[in-house]
Amino acid sequence: MRVFRFLRRPSAAADADTSLPGGRGRAVAIKQHTYLLMLVPGLAMYLAFIIWPFANTIRVSFYNWSGLGPLDDFVGFGNYTHLFNRAPINRQFSNALSNTAQVFFLSTVLSTFVGLGFALILSRKIAGSRFYQALYFMPNTLSVVVVGFLWNLLLNPQFGAVNAVLRSIGLDSLARPWLGDPDFALPSIVAVSAWANMGFPVLIFLAAILGIPSDLLEAARLDGASELRVVATIVIPLLWPTLITLIVLNFIASVNTFELVFAMEGSEGGPFFATDVLGTLFYRMAFGGVGGVYAGTGLGGAAALATLMLVIVLPVSVFVIIYQRKVSHEY
Amino acid sequence: MSTRSERDGGAPHHRSAGRFVGSALVQLVLIAYGIIVVYPLLIMLASSLKTTGEIFANPLSLIPETVRLVNYVDAWNQANFGTYFRNSIFVCAVSVALILFFGSMAAYVLARFSFPGNRAIYLLFLAGFMIPIRLAIVPLFIMMRDLRLLDTLWSLILVYVAGGMPFTIFLMVNFFRHIPRDLEDAAVLDGAGPFQVYYQIMLPLVRPALATVGLFHFLNVWNDFFFPLIFIRSENLRTVPLGVSTFFGEYTNDWALMFAALSISIMPVIAVYLLASKQFIAGLTSGAIK
Structure with missing residues (x-):
């Protein structure tokens, strides 16, 4: 998941692309093509273990296949239509889809927008700004599944620290079985995810804000614009590309949600599927459904779900790449 | 105000x-x-x-x-943390070394040589940047089974190295492009081959980028739970996150042990972060700032 967490400012990405093969025009005197051999190990591994399996995911999604024997029972879009109209998988699919959408919306607010707020604050000359930045980023370095288990204990209704804090400040009425209450389970997981990821949007927004030339801001201040006005009319518009990119990355991460739910609510996304997301449903269909409700969908069904998730993510990813290239601001 | x-x-x-x-x-x-x-x-x-x-x-x-x-003693012994750490360290060391080696070598070629298909290959690598690798897990699982690599640490290493290429190549290509050509040109005139130029001249110059990429992948690989969950069955092949996970399944009532197990698994990463947080943040931001 974290692989996607890296991005560059659009302008830099764009100018890097125009300068592509750096050798153009300059005759470096290496005539033989032996240099191509140096490309082979990385490219071969990438083709064999990433591109090929992806192509195969799409292929398998059109077959009824248990994982053993030849791939010969072609069913067309059968695996896909099952997701929409064959009980009980269709109910689980639409439920997981809606929960995944909720994860995306909630986490956009809780992590992307709150992160923007922190970055705006930290971009001003604040005592300890670097310290806070490093501190907020710390949970990003932890294993998501370990974070999930930690918060599983902290959110325990009887002995967990969260309810203990609420009781100690007189908010007993707010204490509840966070992970056992279908209304609160999903928001709790998103909150934990925001806790774990906050550092990333802060870091990226801060870098983007600090990349805005200070004379631009100084000029506005000299013209008498209030700090709030400077932020609203200059900083935020210049941050649009970064904001869009972070929202998209958050979208991809949301579609990918798995570990936190798995660690905190199990592979069935309890209670009563209240936190079941596409990631957990996919896991069950591929690896957890021997003889259970998923009998009959086989690996083809799981591949169909994976392909659908890819279809959800891919256009958005392509959009962000194209968008970044278009909106490359030159300050 | x-x-x-x-x-x-x-x-x-x-x-x-x-x-x-x-x-x-x-x-x-x-x-x-x-x-x-x-x-x-x-x-x-x-x-x-x-x-x-x-x-x-x-x-x-x-x-x-x-x-x-x-x-800590109890958690360490009962959960076999010694074994989990050994597995995690092995997978991390081999994966990160191979990612850095293969990735920087490919990035050097893509950054410095113009040949038909250069741009297409570069974009193919970048595509992997934006798609979640785990969606390919079904064919990967079958592939590992057929290669008889299921339930081995090599299955993890292969996927991590392949999955590490997009980010590494993306970052390293940019670093290589910013290095002036004079040094290489001189070496080439002296008769050095492309691998020699890469290994003896370019690599030492991009050491900071290698450190950033290495640290980044170290954390990714160390923290990954998904692939061990799918590929690893044997108790003695579990990595730290998978070990913690099974430990939680077995000791649900012993909170002291669970907190100790969590601390054991979290502390190395926090220690690395405390030692290198400056480089880490600078490295992560460098892409955004440059």
């Missing part, structure tokens, strides 16, 4: 008083969130030294009545 009269210099002490209140408020918000970040981790550490009874009676105290280091 800054009204018209302040701007006109009408009430300077007003302004500084407003500033003071404002920045005090800001500090309060920042400290409050800082506590939200740190307090759970401190509770984890404190609880790992308590008895389960004390955790239940007094979950919020940060100083245990008696420091029970024995929790």
Whole structure:
């Protein structure tokens, strides 16, 4: 998941692309093509273990296949239509889809927008700004599944620290079985995810804000614009590309949600599927459904779900790449 | 905060008083969130030294009545953490080394040589940047099974190395492009082959980028749970996150042990981060700032 967490400012990405093969025009005197051999190990591994399996995911999604024997029972879009109209998988699919959408919306607010707020604050000359930045980023370095288990204990209704804090400040009425209450389970997981990821949007927004030339801001201040006005009319518009990119990355991460739910609510996304997301449903269909409700969908069904998730993510990813290239601001 | 009269210099002490209140408020918000970040981790550490009874009676105290280091000994022994750490270290070391070697070599070729297909290959690598690798897990699982690599640490290493290419190549291509060509040209005139140029001249120059990429992938590989969950069955091949996960399944009532296990698994990463947070943040930001 974290692989996607890296991005560059659009302008830099764009100018890097125009300068592509750096050798153009300059005759470096290496005539033989032996240099191509140096490309082979990385490219071969990438083709064999990433591109090929992806192509195969799409292929398998059109077959009824248990994982053993030849791939010969072609069913067309059968695996896909099952997701929409064959009980009980269709109910689980639409439920997981809606929960995944909720994860995306909630986490956009809780992590992307709150992160923007922190970055705006930290971009001003604040005592300890670097310290806070490093501190907020710390949970990003932890294993998501370990974070999930930690918060599983902290959110325990009887002995967990969260309810203990609420009781100690007189908010007993707010204490509840966070992970056992279908209304609160999903928001709790998103909150934990925001806790774990906050550092990333802060870091990226801060870098983007600090990349805005200070004379631009100084000029506005000299013209008498209030700090709030400077932020609203200059900083935020210049941050649009970064904001869009972070929202998209958050979208991809949301579609990918798995570990936190798995660690905190199990592979069935309890209670009563209240936190079941596409990631957990996919896991069950591929690896957890021997003889259970998923009998009959086989690996083809799981591949169909994976392909659908890819279809959800891919256009958005392509959009962000194209968008970044278009909106490359030159300050 | 800054009204018209302040701007006109009408009430300077007003302004500084407003500033003071404002920045005090800001500090309060920042400290409050800082506590939200740190307090759970401190509770984890404190609880790992308590008895389960004390955790239940007094979950919020940060100083245990008696420091029970024995929790760590118990968790370490009962969960076989020694084995998990050995596995994680092995997978991490081999994966990161291969990612850096294969990735930087390919990036050097893509950055420096023009040949038909260069751009297409570069974009193919970048595509992997934006698609979640785990969606290909079904064919990967079958592939590993057919290669008889299922339930081996090599299955993990192969996927991590392949999956590490997009980010590595993306970052390294940019670094190589920023290096002036004169040094290479001189070496080429002296008759050095492309691999020699890459290995003896270019690599030492991109050491900071290698450190960033290495640290980044170290954390990714160390923390990954998904692929071990799918590929690894044997107890003695579990990595740390998978080991913690199975430990949680077995000791659900022994909170002291669970907190100790969490602390054991989290501490190395926190230690690395505390030592290298500056480089790490600078490295992560460098892409955004340059």
